Amino acid sequence: MDSNVIKGKWHILCEADGCDMEARTAGLCPRHYQQVRRHGRLTPEREYGKRGEGCLVGGCREEQVAKGYCFRHYQQVRRYGRLTPERERIYGRKVCDVPGCEERHSSRGFCKKHYMSEYYLPKMAEKDLRRTA
Numbered sequence: 001m002d003s004n005v006i007k008g009k010w011h012i013l014c015e016a017d018g019c020d021m022e023a024r025t026a027g028l029c030p031r032h033y034q035q036v037r038r039h040g041r042l043t044p045e046r047e048y049g050k051r052g053e054g055c056l057v058g059g060c061r062e063e064q065v066a067k068g069y070c071f072r073h074y075q076q077v078r079r080y081g082r083l084t085p086e087r088e089r090i091y092g093r094k095v096c097d098v099p100g101c102e103e104r105h106s107s108r109g110f111c112k113k114h115y116m117s118e119y120y121l122p123k124m125a126e127k128d129l130r131r132t133a
Helices: 030-039 071-080 112-132
Strands: 003-006 009-012
Touching: none
Parallel strands: none
Antiparallel strands: 003 009
8 A cells, every 4th residue: 555745644545556646445445435336346448537638549639528539530430330441531720710810710711700700690691671571
């Protein structure tokens, strides 16, 4: 059982391999203790990666959201049970078409903000004019 001194107090560290969290119950941190309660053993194969790291998919520069994947790749695994590179769209545009805007392209050449102001809302206003005429 490892222990550590933090600010003059002794803290017992979690017994799980590679965990440096403070142990609270039965020599385990809350996360590992819940694994033992739910599964009867430690389950490192089910643990999530830490947020802030990059996506596990090679060439993807997005931040991890769940289970080591960025949002797009996690949705592929969740929906299809595997990564589906054959279904991925290849976008030619990287940034918004509005001059001076450096936000990422989202839809119809615009970032999310400019899509609403430059495309969606004018289309809705045009539709309303046709209804009233």
